[in-house]
Amino acid sequence: MEFLTILQILDSTVRLATPLLLACLAGLYSERAGVFDIGLEGKMLVAAFFAAAIAYTSGSVWVGLLAGVAASMVLAVLHGIASITFRGNQLISGVAINFLAAGLAVVIAQTWFAQGGRTPQLPSDARFGNIVLPGAESTIRGIAQQGPLGQVYSELISGHSILVYLALAMVPLTWWVLYRTRFGLRLRAVGENPAAVDTAGISVVGLRFAAVMIAGVLCGIAGAYLSTALSAGFVKDMSAGRGFIALAALIFAKWRPWYALSACLLFGFFDAVGNRYQNIQLGEFVVPVQFMQALPYILVVIVLAGLVGKAIPPRAGGEPYVKER
Amino acid sequence: MDRMPKWADVVLIPLISVVLAFMVSGLVVAIIGESPLRAMQIMLRGAFGSAYGWGYTLYYATNFIFTGLAVAVAFHARLFNIGGEGQAALGGLGVAVILLAVDWPHWSLALAAAMGFAMLFSAAWAAVPAYLQARRGSHIVITTIMFNYIASALLVYLLVNVFRVEGSMAPESASFAATTHLPNAADFAGGLGFRGSTPLNISIFLALIACVLVWLLIWRTRLGYEIRSFGHSETAAVYAGINPTRIIMITMLISGALAGMMAVNVVMGEAERLVLDFVEGAGFVGIAVALMGRSHPVGVVLAALLFGALYQGGAELQFEMPAISREMIVVIQALVILFTGALDNMVRMPVQSIFLSLKRRRDNAARPNPAE
Amino acid sequence: MTDAPAIELRGISKSFGPVLANRDISMSVARGTIHGIVGENGAGKSTLMSILYGFYKADAGEIFINGTATAIPDSQAAIRAGIGMVHQHFKLVENFTVVENVILGAENGAMLRPSIARARKLLAELSEEYGLKVDPDAVIEDLSVGHQQRVEILKQLYRHADILILDEPTGVLTPAEADQLFRILERLRAEGKTILLITHKLREIMEITDTVSVMRRGEMTNTVRTADTSPAELAEMMVGRKVLLQVDKTPATPGEVVLKVSDLRVRRGGVERLKGVSLEIRRGEILGIAGVAGNGQTELLEVLGGMITASGGAVSLFGSGLDITRSAANGQSRRAMGIGHVPEDRQTEGLIMGFEAWENVAFGYHHDPKYNVGPLMDHAAIKADCVDKMARYDVRPPNPRLPARSFSGGNQQKIVVAREMDRAPDLLLVGQPTRGVDIGAIEFIHRQIIALRDQGKAILLISVELDEIMGLSDRIAVMFDGRIMGERLPDQTDQHELGLLMAGVTEGAA
Incomplete structure (x- = not known):
């Protein structure tokens, strides 16, 4: 395989890993605080739609991003009200949010644009462009003429949208927040033993809402990335299970930020390979593309089965907090 | 002391939740700029206004009874089976395998075989997450979601590479032989105006029989007693000599098999071949149906009928009100899950306090309660 | 200041x-x-x-x-x-x-x-x-x-x-x-x-x-x-009234050996919780196990009750071996062998709080032919049995249709006691029989336990209340760190001596 081809696959890995990473970190905040979130998919989807729709109508991708984040946060609040305020079942709430998003996005798209539940194609100034880092080549021919190091710089490191760099920056930031700040200490505590937090005089509800809202913001950015950076507009079901792959990555990473990055890059790589090659020839064996698509899910089942290390979720995860006498 | 009468818990609260869900849905329609009342009228007419409408409504309801029962049975053991979608897909595979492999002389034999294979395949698909939950403690919600995606990839692969008819581009199997075609409503209820094209077939009776069997299982057998005990408290179940692994496995096998039965209605009864994505979200509708029906077969039938009407009425709605997309049904489904499931306490708490204050007033009127 | x-x-x-x-x-x-x-x-x-x-x-x-x-x-x-x-x-x-x-x-x-x-x-x-x-x-x-x-x-x-x-x-x-x-x-x-x-x-x-x-x-x-x-x-x-801190009972007349436990070992969560326990209980005898919570009493009760499996040792009932490598949940019923079990925690073990009283009366005994007709459960028979038990064990209110959680702690415990003791089991395992129970019910339950002993049944009593152990037991064994530290007769020991044993201090060291 040619060096440049490998670079192109890795470049595409980074692009495809970005929404996974943002959603995965979203899930990390929420679940570390003890609120399961299987509604990552729905929040991403609704953000993808509003980001594209508002970017299209306003002409500004940044306004679109804000709209996407706002929409995602509305669903996050809903999840908070159901699972924190009213102590409902967090899983059922997540399921409801996924369907609500899938339905509403298409219904509103149809009402606003009447194009069968999609937004119009976004013009380039209503999308996130690729940033060419100083000294990098941006044309295919230019890159092809560079040496290997230059190719790595131009193809892999340079030329992504700002959201890619933002997502990558979120990893150390999340680590820092979690392990180096008061907020992080309290967040981890409330996911492990909310009673300890409550008796220390800190609001369990407040902390959990904060975590759920952060998850809303990150899912919003992830969704906006899908429709305004990775592609040019919203189409029905465009999140395509990425919320669940992000959830899978989160379990794979055992709820830790740096591992989340690795897991998302791995799953992004599967996706990139699957996109580039329909079937992969491994000697006598042909690996069908469907197997590559299913691989993240299969890996998660293997991890959950405890075949490669045990994934222990935050101990208070999934349980609404009820004060005891 | 009981907080409120049983009927309030079983009927009143779900009813209020569903009404709330529909009011919010109506609000969405109004915001879109259409009249919710007219939309409802169109949907009702579409669903119940003709034999054609009834045919589709009941056909969809049949699917939802099966998937709703699947979720409900698992709920009794406090297992949340989100995998109905994938299990039903595998059920379809089972139906296709046996109907294509054997030359069936009569539909009744074919039906028995198709049921067996549908349940076998779908139960097997549910068995893996069940085993992982029982023995390895792997969260069944996550594993069943994962298995939905794996099932979907598997079916695409098989339809494209194995079942596809040579020369055809469509990812679907060959049509089943005419001898395997199930009697449809035109055959057994032609007098009611059903035409030969109606999708409604004898599977609906299978669904109703399944309801009775599930009711017997859960409330009248020792196994059902053990399933419910386990659902309430695993430690108590172990104390009483009930084996958790056995309960999880059996419950999920039954749940999976019920989800798989939905394929008999669709793959054998309607499409008469295996097509891509034939489940069309019925596995997920089952969640809404089970929640709304309080995991009771009677509630499941009523909720399935409601969702059947929504699916059929929604199709009509899209026709007459192009501004409203068919996805409006998904919105309603989401709101039903939200209000009857996740926001249950929001409705329950005020209702409870109303009953409590009513009771107190009654107690004060009567003599003081000696039990206190 | x-x-x-x-x-x-x-x-x-x-x-x-x-x-x-x-x-x-x-x-x-x-x-x-x-x-x-x-x-x-x-x-x-x-x-x-x-x-x-x-x-x-x-x-x-x-x-x-x-x-x-x-x-x-x-x-x-x-x-x-x-x-x-x-x-x-x-x-x-x-x-x-x-x-x-x-x-x-x-x-x-x-x-x-x-x-x-x-x-x-x-x-x-x-x-x-x-x-x-x-x-x-x-x-x-x-x-x-x-x-x-x-x-x-x-x-x-x-x-x-x-x-x-x-x-x-x-x-x-x-x-x-x-x-x-x-x-x-x-x-x-x-x-x-x-x-x-x-x-x-x-x-x-x-x-x-x-x-x-x-x-x-x-x-x-x-x-x-x-x-x-x-x-x-x-x-x-x-x-609010005079309390007899002492329970009235006649001296025990122990008969043949009912339960014999030798070198019983249990591992849980990678830790050995029972480190070779041996004991005997005879007919007409109450053996009390004293100890601070968490020293293996729970495991002893649970392994005998068939909730967990043992990693070593042997248990026999009337001289015939009991399979302790398989739990009762895996096929064998301790109840059918005449072992009753009042568990330590009635709310998470002994009762299904969301079930009605009559459903709880059959709990664990739901395979009993008298509760079943063919493949189906006989609800009428179970309800009738519940009404009868409620009357005889003074459960208030005597309403079989009330969910278990609606009863007070004492009445919940009486439902468990009625279910487990009314069949007059040859061996009764009792854990914390009066935890969270009002004084009136405590006296009632204590009398029931002694009455069962007087019928010639063997009773294993586990309690963290030293007063209860001293008041009811005919013999007292003290557990510490998964072992029996020693056995005493209640009238030949005192709280101080038992306390030292409970802390793991044996005579030689003290």
């Missing part, structure tokens, strides 16, 4: 729905004293303390701290007012370190590192001052229960608490650990701290407190100086 009492409550009332948990409670505690609060389960002690700590808001009444009227709407306000609480179940984050737990909620600033550095220094000082030695970097789940409790106390001192509330602090401690705790409390008192000690163990009240208040049915009935009262008087005040 004024002479005002550290804590003064005036007219505190609190109700939960129709239940009045606290009624017009007034109390005053002087600074630098240890004040005990005693009362039966459900007397309202915990509710009152939760109000003082801001967990609940009182419906009426006022709280004065150091003479100043103080509103305590939440825990934060309680902490600001200098009140600290050590709960019965520790509120620690198990996979955090000691220092992380101590600063949680009392950090300095938004960054963690300076907080931790400061806490480390302060912890060293506090440990020195009060003799509370704990490694600040140890992870909580690696610490013993006694040390975890120290962390809880340190947490409160770190927050500058002047008033410490301790809720049933010795329930999980060995007598030796409890002694250490009392020494710490005395030092805190000497430093001018005020301590509220909630307990139902009268011995502790007599040993450590200066004054004591008694609560009954939501009311505070008496407050006395400890020196002026006696355990018998306190017990009478708790119950």
Whole structure:
């Protein structure tokens, strides 16, 4: 395989890993605080739609991003009200949010644009462009003429949208927040033993809402990335299970930020390979593309089965907090 | 002391939740700029206004009874089976395998075989997450979601590479032989105006029989007693000599098999071949149906009928009100899950306090309660 | 500093729905004293303390701290007012370190590192001052229960608490650990701290407190100086009538051996919890197992009851071996062999709280032919049996259609007792038969146990209440760290000797 081809696959890995990473970190905040979130998919989807729709109508991708984040946060609040305020079942709430998003996005798209539940194609100034880092080549021919190091710089490191760099920056930031700040200490505590937090005089509800809202913001950015950076507009079901792959990555990473990055890059790589090659020839064996698509899910089942290390979720995860006498 | 009468818990609260869900849905329609009342009228007419409408409504309801029962049975053991979608897909595979492999002389034999294979395949698909939950403690919600995606990839692969008819581009199997075609409503209820094209077939009776069997299982057998005990408290179940692994496995096998039965209605009864994505979200509708029906077969039938009407009425709605997309049904489904499931306490708490204050007033009127 | 009492409550009332948990409670505690609060389960002690700590808001009444009227709407306000609480179940984050737990909620600033550095220094000082030695970097789940409790106390001192509330602090401690705790409390008192000690163990009240208040049915009935009262008087005040602390029974006449346990071993969570237990119980005999909670009694009961499997040893019933490598949940029914089992926790084990009473009467016996017709369960037969049992075991209200959770603790326990004892099993396993049960029901249940013994049945009694063990048992075995430390006859031993055994101290060492 040619060096440049490998670079192109890795470049595409980074692009495809970005929404996974943002959603995965979203899930990390929420679940570390003890609120399961299987509604990552729905929040991403609704953000993808509003980001594209508002970017299209306003002409500004940044306004679109804000709209996407706002929409995602509305669903996050809903999840908070159901699972924190009213102590409902967090899983059922997540399921409801996924369907609500899938339905509403298409219904509103149809009402606003009447194009069968999609937004119009976004013009380039209503999308996130690729940033060419100083000294990098941006044309295919230019890159092809560079040496290997230059190719790595131009193809892999340079030329992504700002959201890619933002997502990558979120990893150390999340680590820092979690392990180096008061907020992080309290967040981890409330996911492990909310009673300890409550008796220390800190609001369990407040902390959990904060975590759920952060998850809303990150899912919003992830969704906006899908429709305004990775592609040019919203189409029905465009999140395509990425919320669940992000959830899978989160379990794979055992709820830790740096591992989340690795897991998302791995799953992004599967996706990139699957996109580039329909079937992969491994000697006598042909690996069908469907197997590559299913691989993240299969890996998660293997991890959950405890075949490669045990994934222990935050101990208070999934349980609404009820004060005891 | 009981907080409120049983009927309030079983009927009143779900009813209020569903009404709330529909009011919010109506609000969405109004915001879109259409009249919710007219939309409802169109949907009702579409669903119940003709034999054609009834045919589709009941056909969809049949699917939802099966998937709703699947979720409900698992709920009794406090297992949340989100995998109905994938299990039903595998059920379809089972139906296709046996109907294509054997030359069936009569539909009744074919039906028995198709049921067996549908349940076998779908139960097997549910068995893996069940085993992982029982023995390895792997969260069944996550594993069943994962298995939905794996099932979907598997079916695409098989339809494209194995079942596809040579020369055809469509990812679907060959049509089943005419001898395997199930009697449809035109055959057994032609007098009611059903035409030969109606999708409604004898599977609906299978669904109703399944309801009775599930009711017997859960409330009248020792196994059902053990399933419910386990659902309430695993430690108590172990104390009483009930084996958790056995309960999880059996419950999920039954749940999976019920989800798989939905394929008999669709793959054998309607499409008469295996097509891509034939489940069309019925596995997920089952969640809404089970929640709304309080995991009771009677509630499941009523909720399935409601969702059947929504699916059929929604199709009509899209026709007459192009501004409203068919996805409006998904919105309603989401709101039903939200209000009857996740926001249950929001409705329950005020209702409870109303009953409590009513009771107190009654107690004060009567003599003081000696039990206190 | 004024002479005002550290804590003064005036007219505190609190109700939960129709239940009045606290009624017009007034109390005053002087600074630098240890004040005990005693009362039966459900007397309202915990509710009152939760109000003082801001967990609940009182419906009426006022709280004065150091003479100043103080509103305590939440825990934060309680902490600001200098009140600290050590709960019965520790509120620690198990996979955090000691220092992380101590600063949680009392950090300095938004960054963690300076907080931790400061806490480390302060912890060293506090440990020195009060003799509370704990490694600040140890992870909580690696610490013993006694040390975890120290962390809880340190947490409160770190927050500058002047008033410490301790809720049933010795329930999980060995007598030796409890002694250490009392020494710490005395030092805190000497430093001018005020301590509220909630307990139902009268011995502790007599040993450590200066004054004591008694609560009954939501009311505070008496407050006395400890020196002026006696355990018998306190017990009478708790119950509202004379209590026989001794149970009437005739001497045992043991017959043939019913249960023989040899070198029984159980592993759980990678730890050996039973390290070779051997014992025998004969017909017409009650063997009591004394010990601090968590020393293997639970495992002994559960392995005999078939809930868990053994990793070694042998158990025989009337001389024939019992398969202890398979649990009853995996195919064999201990109940069919004539073993009844009143479990330690009726709410999570003995009953399905959401099931109606009649469904609970069949629980575990649902395969009994008399409850079934062919493949289906005979609901009418089970209900009839339930009505009959409710009448004979005095379950109130006698309504088989009421869910188990609607009954009081005592009546719930009577349902379990009726189910497990009415079949007159050859061997009865009983765990904590009277935990959370009112005095009337305690007497009833004790009489039932003795009646079963007098029918010639064998009984294994496990209880953390030493008084109960001493009152009921014909022989007493003491468990410590998964082993039987020794056997004693109740009339030839005393609390002191048993306490030493419970702490793992054998004669040779003592």
